[in-house]
Amino acid sequence: MIQVDSAIREIAEISIGDIIDGTSSTLMVAETVRLDPDTVEDNLYASSYCDDRISCPWGKFWEDMNTIVTAHGINSGSGESNPGVESKHPGRCNVLFADGHISFIGETINQAVLETLTTRAGEEVISDNGF
Amino acid sequence: MGYCLLAVSGCLLTAGCGDKGGLPSRVLHGSVLYGEEKAEMGRLRFVPIEGTPGSASTVMIVDGQYRVEARGGVPIGKHRVEVDARRKTGRKVPLPAREGTLIEETVRMGPDRYAGTQSPLTIKVTEQSDGRIDIIIPR
Numbered sequence: 642m643i644q645v646d647s648a649i650r651e652i653a654e655i656s657i658g659d660i661i662d663g664t665s666s667t668l669m670v671a672e673t674v675r676l677d678p679d680t681v682e683d684n685l686y687a688s689s690y691c692d693d694r695i696s697c698p699w700g701k702f703w704e705d706m707n708t709i710v711t712a713h714g715i716n717s718g719s720g721e722s723n724p725g726v727e728s729k730h731p732g733r734c735n736v737l738f739a740d741g742h743i744s745f746i747g748e749t750i751n752q753a754v755l756e757t758l759t760t761r762a763g764e765e766v767i768s769d770n771g772f
Numbered sequence: 773m774g775y776c777l778l779a780v781s782g783c784l785l786t787a788g789c790g791d792k793g794g795l796p797s798r799v800l801h802g803s804v805l806y807g808e809e810k811a812e813m814g815r816l817r818f819v820p821i822e823g824t825p826g827s828a829s830t831v832m833i834v835d836g837q838y839r840v841e842a843r844g845g846v847p848i849g850k851h852r853v854e855v856d857a858r859r860k861t862g863r864k865v866p867l868p869a870r871e872g873t874l875i876e877e878t879v880r881m882g883p884d885r886y887a888g889t890q891s892p893l894t895i896k897v898t899e900q901s902d903g904r905i906d907i908i909i910p911r
Contacts, residue, residue, distance in 0.1 A: 713817065714827025718842030725830070732794065732843070748843050749794045752820055752827045 657739075660761040664740035667761045668711070671736040672728040711759045715748045726755075795826045799845035799903050803836055804857055806881040807911025810836030811857035813878065816907060821894065824849030833857060838907070846897050853893040853907055857881040882909035 660667050713725040715734045726746075728734040733745045739761065746755075757765040800818075804811040814833040818840065820826050826847035831840050840846050858878035865877040885891060886909050895905055 712828060713830035716843050717827070717829045718831070747794065748827060749825060750827050751825065755827055 660739050662757075662761055662763055662765065665738055665742065666758060666767050667739040668758050669737050669739045671711075671726040672734050673710075673725060711755050714752060714755065715746060715750060795844075795847045796899070797826075797844040797847045798897050798901050799839070799841050800897065800901075800905055801837070801839040802904050802906040804833045804838055804855065804907045805836070806857055806909045809881065809911075811855075811881055812836065812859045814856045814858040814881075816856075817854040818846050818851040818895070819854065819889075820847060820849060821852050822850045824851060845903070848897050848899060850894060850896050852889075852891055853895055854887055854889065854891045855882070855893065855907055855909055856887040857909060882911070 657664060710725045715726050716728060716730075716732075717725055718727070726734050726736065730745075732749075733747050735743060736746050737743050754767060757763060757767055804814070804816065811833050812835065816831050816833060816838050818829045820828070824847060826849075829840050829842070829846050831838050831842075857880065859881050861877045861879055863877040864874040866872075866874060880887060886893060893907065893909075895907075897905075
């Protein structure tokens, strides 16, 4: 059970069985740099809320729920208004998958692959070397 | 240590520093218009298509202008452009995500489809590009 608590802000209960795309190919948490003009703080956000393409316009995100935003790619500098996948590492960003493994994903990742990794039940197939 | 410092300053001074992510890219900039009307605010998303490598790039539209600078700009190749251009209504509305905060109310300029994955706008970024590309939603 992934019990999302206040650190990730949105309340949700998702069981391992709900991650039908596979826990090793579903993003759960990513680094982000959100340049909030009021608080100027860095935050972490979580994904795994998106079931399919219909519920997640512009790639995969529910912006109002402060979940992860992969629609803008990696390190696109959009953090001022969107909690995108952002880091201060040159060229890469750390992400955590639902099976617990961490990956240092590059900015060169294919956008379609990135969005596919974000859904937990999109029923897409990703080859092992896709990212 | 001396080598480290040298490498860093070399990067800052080199225009091609944006290639650090591994893809040749161009810093893009220009105007965003709905017909002849300037987009007051909003955002643009460049999504690589037709085999163009790399992930998407999003930038804010500020006073009718945009500039993609992060990670060296937009990768060379073809991209779909999704434009969420907005104009202010002059009213203030509450921000749903944060209680007690008021923001400028805006309305979208132009048809909704230009703001999403169905957008018919595409651009081609070339090696020779000077980086200036105006984005125009036809009226």
